[in-house]
Amino acid sequence: MQYELRDTWVVVACGSYDMDSITPLAAALDTAAGRHRKVVLDASGITFADSTLLNLLILTHRATDLRVAAPTHQVQRLLELTGVDTVLKVRATVEDAAAC
Numbered sequence: 790m791q792y793e794l795r796d797t798w799v800v801v802a803c804g805s806y807d808m809d810s811i812t813p814l815a816a817a818l819d820t821a822a823g824r825h826r827k828v829v830l831d832a833s834g835i836t837f838a839d840s841t842l843l844n845l846l847i848l849t850h851r852a853t854d855l856r857v858a859a860p861t862h863q864v865q866r867l868l869e870l871t872g873v874d875t876v877l878k879v880r881a882t883v884e885d886a887a888a889c
Contacts, residue, residue, distance in 0.1 A: 791817060797887040798825035799858075803834035806842040815845050822852035829886040833859035843873055850877055856886035 790801040798821045802814055821828045828849065835842075842864075849855045856878040860868065868874040880886040 791821065794829070794883065794887045797827045797829050797856075799829045799831055799883055799887070801831040801834065803836075805837040806835060806845075807837070807839045808841045811841045811845060814842075818845065818849045818855075819852075822849050822855070825853065827854045827856070827887070829856045829858050829883055831858050831883050832861065832864050835861050835864050838864050838867055840871075843867065843871055846873065846877060854878075856880060856889065858883040858886035 792799050800814070800817050800821055804810070806814060818828065818830065830846070846855065846857065857868070858880050859882055860879060865879070868877070868879060878886065878889060880889060
């Protein structure tokens with residue numbers, strides 16, 4: 790699912806993301822980055838993620854103003870362990886991510 794919130798494009802991610810399952814999310818973020826100045830990834834529905842998602846987040850961050858909203862505990866831990874949380878704007882809610 791994708792939608793607009795104020796001047797921000799929101800991409801909702803659900804499920805597990807690894808090398809075998811990242812393609813639809815990568816396509817959605819690539820399209821969003823090409824069309825919108827600010828993109829929020831709603832990560833509240835991600836049940837598993839590995840370095841494949843981290844790579845996608847960094848690439849998207851280079852292309853647009855990417856924010857990660859409501860990461861699950863597993864995603865938050867992955868961001869913290871790798872230091873990616875210091876590079877990306879990570880917020881507790883989609884509304885907070887869109888506002889900053």
